[in-house]
Amino acid sequence: MRHCHAEGQVPARANIRQTAAWIGVPARIFRHTPVAKIRRPAPDFLAWGLGLRAIAVGLHETVRSECIVAAYDCSKCPGYCCSYPVIPLNSRDVKRLARHFGLDFETARKKFTKVDGDEPYAMRRKADEHFGRICRFFDTDKRRCTIYEARPEICRSYPGGKSCGYYDFLVSERDSQDDPEHVASTWNK
Structure with a gap:
């Protein structure tokens, strides 16, 4: 942004x-x-x-x-939005990923997406020590996206407002702990 x-x-x-x-x-x-x-x-x-x-x-x-x-700074976030249970993609996102990796659409679809409920293309996820599961393209050491240039549309437009889920989570935790400096941890293994 x-x-x-x-x-x-x-x-x-x-x-x-x-x-x-x-x-x-x-x-x-x-x-x-x-x-x-x-x-x-x-x-x-x-x-x-x-x-x-x-x-x-x-x-x-x-x-x-x-x-x-903007009431958030993505560089200080551990990837909260990347840990959402479903990251829905559209066919343009799959095509963008296919181009990025030099694959055809069908290969990219099988390798990077799965069907999840009503979502025909949901991003595959991998294990993460903080959130349990996270986007497969998230670097769990650097806590950054590895396909930023080819990221899906939903990631490009997130959060769509002046605050994000992680910021709202921190504000809520700090209020409940009555500590303005409190940083909540996630142990969601």
């Missing part, structure tokens, strides 16, 4: 698609829409059920006038 010059602020004008996600609009709606078109009201046929017209009209002003303060 890019930051404003003031520490911890994200330049809202820099990425209109991220801003859309921050205000609760799925990023896929804006994936192929040029910024110039987002600034104009959306055609009526796109506005049904999403309130897209109001978002498109008001988004430009929001983007130009505000910086959103």
